[in-house]
Amino acid sequence: MPSITATIKPYPQPDIIHVDLPILMCHGYAGGVSALISQAPLHEPCMLFRSRGAKAFAPNIVPYASIETRAEEWMTRIHALKQQYGFEKFHVIAHSMGGLDMRYAIAKMDAASSVASLTTIASPHHGTTMAELVLKTPGPLRGPMKQFFDWMGAQMYAEAKSDSLAAVEQLTREYVQKEFNPNIPDHPDVAYYSYSAATGKGTNEPLNPIYSIQNGMIYDQEGPNDGFVSVESAKWGQHHGTMPIGHIEQTMIQVAGGRKKLVDQVWVDVLKGISQY
Template identity: 25%
Template sequence: MKFKLSLSSVCAAAVVAGVALAAPAAHAGVQAKTKYPIVLVHGFIGFDNILGAVNYFYDVPGTLRNEGATVYVASVNPSQTTEFRGEELIQQMKQWAAKDGVTKFNLIGHSHGGPTVRYAAGTVPTMVASVSTVAGTHFGSKVADVIGANTTPGGGFDQAATAGLKLISWLTGNKTTSNTDLLTALGALSSEGAAKFNAKFPAGAPTTTCGVGPDKATIAGNSIRFYSFSGTSVKTNGWDVSDAILAETAKYFGSEPNDGLVGRCASHWGKVIKDNYTWNHLDEINQVLGTIGSSSPDPVAFYVQHANRLKWAFL
């Protein structure tokens, strides 16, 4: 069935996405020298790095550091609930804070990393200066809805996909590999799962359907900035192996603008800076191998630009 091909292919693409090493910095700058460190948080089927060398956010951490930023890259389970991943993130934030004397963080999450960073903000708001989400699955994904509804628990596809996800987790050195589970993650990424999560963590929510939310929200007396971004293109580069895969998953959205895995409106949270970049879901993290569309904006430059936005926001 088509949905089976789509998810297994996406799993494969996620692994392929990590085969290149981040390029060394060319010069030192200050564009991304933020007051508070930046934390990058990956999404579903994602990783911090593979075998300590291959970055999920391809060429992003090194470039940000080269432009003056202090950057941490979180390692959370690639296939679990938002709350589970969020607790992992919080523990790492506490460790970084204790080790380096950090008081607050600028959290940036891609895909399922979007709700994950919102969980952290809602749980330890004193540690969060800002929440930025790139194609965040705030209102779920139609791909998760369809695949979850058509996957038999304990069936061949479920077991094979979960095994693949556990391999990704193991390669990253994540300490919760045994907890990796396909259907658990799909439940969190579904429209229903997202709605339940949003009821518990509403800060920054859009005030109208497909609208925008506040650029600042107060949680337990702490003011936190919220930003969101997303793409609405699917086939952007004929040399990119992931484009054909995302073209298949994009069909689940019908006529709704999407990036292949997340709908445009579903990505809205807080201040929507831009929701129609000519990127697909992997272009947003400069994958696969940086092969984005020739006329598309540079994703790495985008992260530097946003870091500069955060720099000026907290002067």
């Protein structure tokens, strides 16, 4: 009789990762475009978290708007989740611009009473060259681009007014470093953590060719980056390390087949980190 070499595991399912509080996942700028592909910009990471036992939520808000407007939207989501489920506090994971939204909400809108920790992923805490490149778009093109993105934002999300240009202006290095950071102090009752990311130029990690030009331009100004935000700009609070995945990959969109396991593991590691808070 032939031997059977395959074995079965007593517990083949992935381990549950215990997190003491629910997790709110806040998306960044242009999240509405991602929502055309997925149900929400951070929907896939959220569902991965749920598969590991976490009470995770990844709502949609206005995709193109100022930090102040987006912060108000996140506060609305926080209050709704607290009312629906009886939650008192959250661990917040914020991607890209979402990190600035939540820093503002914590400092200016009493979100600190509902947030135990803020973990940011590739957030431009010191601004990004990418925003400056967008603002250098010639006027005859910039006006129609703004009108298009504001129109698209209104079609996808009518609950708040879209303002794509105001959002970009608030992501420049000058604005974040001279206006935002000096006026948005960290709250003593909230723990702040961050992850940066780097692919393409200056690394051994592949980058979607679509982003190669901007990756190089950001590198020349700020060093290694994920195609949108540099490693140095993403550091805030306790820095947990640099992810080897691109900015859009971080949302589990535009992930090449051979990199899915890597992206999944990066998010699992984030969840494990939160379980230690």
